Amino acid sequence: MIKRTLYFGNPAYLKTKDEQLVFQSEDTGELKTLPIEDIGVLILDHQQLTITQALIAKLLENNVALITCDNRHHPTGMLLNLDGNSLQSRKFQAQLEASRPLKKQLWQQTISAKIENQACMLESVQIGAKNLRNWSVEVKSGDADNHEAMAAAYYWKNFFPIFPEFRRDPEGEPPNNLLNYGYAILRAIVARSLVSSGLLPTLGIFHKNQYNAYCLADDIMEPYRPFVDKVVWNIVRMNGRYLELTPDMKKQLLSVPAMDVRINEEKSPLMVAVQKTTASLAKCFEGKQRKILYPEFI
Known part of the structure; x- marks a missing residue:
């Protein structure tokens, strides 16, 4: 079953009772409940939200990724379960002992899959991507020739026709704000699945920033x-240059976990596909298989 992504953007009191999340609106006093086991990601996006320690503990116990936002409504922090898999110690050890050649091969697969999906994305909106198709099959071990950067330069230059000077910069002008928000949700989904698969999100196969607690999530x-x-x-197509983050835009971005993708020749919601990806990565570290399962556009 696909887990739900919950968003709270108004003053409220959140607590737990009988394995349920209990939500009480400060504006109306209305009470709502939801089984905690149905939740995958929970986003707190208001400075007057109150959440009990008991609920936080229950959420993490059930491997919920808990995201907090700052006063600009930008995701700024994430809490994850520390004990997500019954064989965690063994899987940690396999991850720690992964050889450099294996990591370089896994990064090659990752970048090849990314460029292929970038090509699919551009072609789905009638933008030529033949060079991306070529680059996706030319990626070498460790992406030695930096095809990722070559692909990114072409991809973003052509991605938004109404923003011909667009540059992908987390601190840049809209629609960077929309990309930041969507990527934060995606990062939480991936980090949550890595923990569930018994892996350390901190130890990447490529990313190595000492200040980044989620290097492996950023890789995968x-x-x-x-x-x-x-x-x-699609949001840009519908809204033009008016791209301050609205509740409706957030709602559209919160649909990402339920998007249909194809993985291992099967149709799957994105959140389920991520779990298949991280499970396959754990098997690669353990020497049980040589290829990470990654999604494709349907």
């Missing part, structure tokens, strides 16, 4: 980014 989410880009492209 790469081929999934074009699915977020697709949602953002």
